[in-house]
Amino acid sequence: MRAVALYAHYAAYVSGIHRLHLATHFNSEVTESVTHASTVRSAIVKLNGEATRDRDPAPIVHTSDYNIMLKEAYKTEEIAAETYGEILPMIEFDGDTELYDALEVIYFDEQRSVEELRMMLMV
């Protein structure tokens, strides 16, 4: 749920000429992150777990500079892609193909975000 707060904050504060498209981009990332969180929550329920109500404590850098925002988003998406990459083999081992498919979709979304941000930053 940290990504939701990060992208909502950046959609509100992004300034300059890039605000025109980046505010829309950040808002669509909010929607995507809410959907991902919902899928993960359902997966935890399915596995008889208890979903956390706490957010990742990593601070969200306050800025109106789109370059800093994109760098922070890149770091966030990289961690997300890495995390899903670690979770997938565990689900595969468990043999739940429905769950595997649901989380693989998220994994690909995160990878796409990393690549998109990499292109925006040219890193």
Ligand SMILES: [Fe+2]
């Ligand atoms: Fe993401």
